[in-house]
Amino acid sequence: xxxxxxxxxxxxxxxxxxxxxxxxxxxxxxxxxxxxxxxxxxxxxxxxxxxxxxxxxxxxxxxxxxxxxxxxxxxxxxxxxxxxxxxxxxxxxxxxxxxxxxxxxxxxxxxxxxxxxxxxxxxxxxxxxxxxxxxxxxxxxxxxxxxxxxxxxxxxxxxxxxxxxxxxxx
Amino acid sequence: xxxxxxxxxxxxxxxxxxxxxxxxxxxxxxxxxxxxxxxxxxxxxxxxxxxxxxxxxxxxxxxxxxxxxxxxxxxxxxxxxxxxxxxxxxxxxxxxxxxxxxxxxxxxxxxxxxxxxxxxxxxxxxxxxxxxxxxxxxxxxxxxxxxxxxxxxxxxxxxxxxxxxxxxxxxxxxxxxxxxxxxxxxxxxxxxxxxxxxxxxxxxxxxxxxxxxxxxxxxxxxxxxxxxx
Numbered sequence: 245x246x247x248x249x250x251x252x253x254x255x256x257x258x259x260x261x262x263x264x265x266x267x268x269x270x271x272x273x274x275x276x277x278x279x280x281x282x283x284x285x286x287x288x289x290x291x292x293x294x295x296x297x298x299x300x301x302x303x304x305x306x307x308x309x310x311x312x313x314x315x316x317x318x319x320x321x322x323x324x325x326x327x328x329x330x331x332x333x334x335x336x337x338x339x340x341x342x343x344x345x346x347x348x349x350x351x352x353x354x355x356x357x358x359x360x361x362x363x364x365x366x367x368x369x370x371x372x373x374x375x376x377x378x379x380x381x382x383x384x385x386x387x388x389x390x391x392x393x394x395x396x397x398x399x400x401x402x403x404x405x406x407x408x409x410x411x412x413x414x
Numbered sequence: 415x416x417x418x419x420x421x422x423x424x425x426x427x428x429x430x431x432x433x434x435x436x437x438x439x440x441x442x443x444x445x446x447x448x449x450x451x452x453x454x455x456x457x458x459x460x461x462x463x464x465x466x467x468x469x470x471x472x473x474x475x476x477x478x479x480x481x482x483x484x485x486x487x488x489x490x491x492x493x494x495x496x497x498x499x500x501x502x503x504x505x506x507x508x509x510x511x512x513x514x515x516x517x518x519x520x521x522x523x524x525x526x527x528x529x530x531x532x533x534x535x536x537x538x539x540x541x542x543x544x545x546x547x548x549x550x551x552x553x554x555x556x557x558x559x560x561x562x563x564x565x566x567x568x569x570x571x572x573x574x575x576x577x578x579x580x581x582x583x584x585x586x587x588x589x590x591x592x593x594x595x596x597x598x599x600x601x602x603x604x605x606x607x608x609x610x611x612x613x614x615x616x617x618x619x620x621x622x623x624x625x626x627x628x629x630x631x632x633x634x635x636x637x638x639x640x641x642x643x
Contacts, residue, residue: 245484249477254469257476262467271476275483280628282484300464302628308430309625346465353466367431368463374426386422393425396456403459 245282252296256303263307263369264314273310277302308371344403352402360395363388415439417449428456434578434624438596442605547619547636555617555638565605565617567636570598573621580622581605582630583614584637594626595619615639 256277260270280302344352353361366377378388415436420443426432427440444453544554550569565581573579579595595603603619618637620630 246477246481249480253477254471255465255467257472258470259464259467261470267473270470271472271479274472275476275480278480279483279487283487297461297464301461304464305625344462344465349462349465352459353463364429364463367426367429368460369467372431373433374423374431377431389422389426391425392429392431393456396425396428396459397452399462400452400455400459403462 245278248281248295248299249278252299255296256299259300259303260307263304263371264311269310269314270307273303273306277306280306304368311371348403352399355402356395356398360391360398363391364395364399367392415443417443417447420444420447420450424450424453424456428453428460430460434594434596438594441593545636545638547634551636553636553638565595565603567595567598567603567619568601570601570603570635572599572601573597576624577621578624578626579603579619579635580626580630582618582620582634584616584618585614589618589630590614591626591628592617594622 253274256274257270260273260277261267264270264273277299281299353364356364363377363381366372366380367374372380374388374392375385377383378385381388420427420440423432423436423440427437430437432440444450544552546552547569551567552569553565553567556564556566567579570579575597577597579598581592581595582589583592593605595605616637616639618630618634620632620634622631
């Protein structure tokens with residue numbers, strides 16, 4: 245676990261800090277994520293994806309949980325990503341996560357138009373629902389739905405270009 | 415929810431930016447509808463956002479705290495009733511399918527395990543399994559030939575909003591989440607999941623924190639061995 249922490253600790257803390265915005269809370273989340281990983285080690289299927297994907301997904305879930313708890317919201321929907329990974333797109337998800345470098349993901353996100361990127365970041369890093377995003381930005385709900393989808397599609401196109409044939413075959 | 419509504423919300427779904435009920439409805443739709451091939455891709459793209467955050471340096475004490483916490487947990491005696499206990503017991507039952515009733519009684523599992531009865535449907539390849547859990551909990555599984563498992567449960571205790579019922583498929587080596595069943599506000603839950611039932615020996619339902627868990631964290635309220643297939 246110490247080796248894993250040395251390898252992924254800064255990345256995990258960076259993600260938690262990006263979501264929570266304060267160091268002590270982010271550290272609590274990272275500690276809890278690594279403890280969970282240690283407790284559940286026998287159930288982590290290493291054949292299903294990179295360990296870093298698993299760790300970061302876990303950190304994201306716990307950080308969004310903590311964020312919603314801070315806001316006094318019910319934390320019900322944060323497993324959706326895990327559900328997606330497990331139930332809908334497990335194979336593709338893991339191929340993408342394994343194939344894409346961090347620079348490629350950042351470049352793909354940066355290539356998304358500002359208004360779409362903003363809604364995506366509010367959803368993923370702030371744990372807001374589409375209704376909350378629409379309220380915060382004072383936009384029609386339909387506009388937010390479109391921006392979320394179009395933004396992800398632009399990212400997908402950029403990542404596919406980056407991956408070349410590998411993803412197209414998937 | 416119909417296909418048009420799902421398409422409209424597919425981006426928000428991929429990012430988890432919907433209320434739990436909508437996430438659950440869309441998830442159920444996607445496992446039974448093949449008209450949304452982009453859903454998996456968009457989910458993958460959303461997942462990749464975890465890699466986009468910049469690294470940051472935690473305080474040096476974090477590693478120390480983490481290692482101490484792990485040492486403290488490692489030093490505890492392997493106690494046992496809990497997750498590993500019931501999973502182990504259930505796996506034990508799976509490995510000895512000839513003795514399920516006897517084992518269920520002898521093991522004194524917290525909930526009644528199986529009074530599973532096969533009720534073959536006429537005509538097609540569907541197979542039904544009925545079972546009972548603690549108290550008034552009753553359930554029925556519809557094992558369809560196309561790997562769709564539909565589970566209907568009644569008699570559940572409604573949960574608070576910070577909890578959810580979660581369905582698990584128990585294979586030879588692990589418990590895999592098959593999805594969330596919600597809070598059962600009226601004591602009922604219905605789940606439809608795509609599962610390769612030939613690789614699942616048993617199903618279990620446990621109460622988990624809202625949003626679900628990576629692995630079961632509580633004793634199941636309901637469990638059932640699947641018939642030999």
